[in-house]
Amino acid sequence: MSTDKTFQTDNFLLATFLLSQSCNLISIDRSNVRRMVFAFENNSRRKTLTEDFMAYKSAIEPHRFFSAQKDLRALIHQR
DSSP states (O other): OOOOOOOEEEOOOOOOOHHHOOOOOEEEOOOTOOOOOEEEEOOOOHHHHHHHHHTTTOOHHHHHHHHHHHHHHHHOOOO
């Protein structure tokens, strides 16, 4: 659940995209191993990026996306 200060999503690809765009990842809720929840700082830039991503209006350099994906996976498995 999102609040005024945080935006939460269980969408791994959206979380990867936001991380690749230098959005501030606050936490990862690992309490359910089948559904990780990623919490990002909520601001107007994050909102615009999310809207563009969901509307297929985003473009990103592939290496940047895959690098962010690798980093996010490492954070998921970190204890």
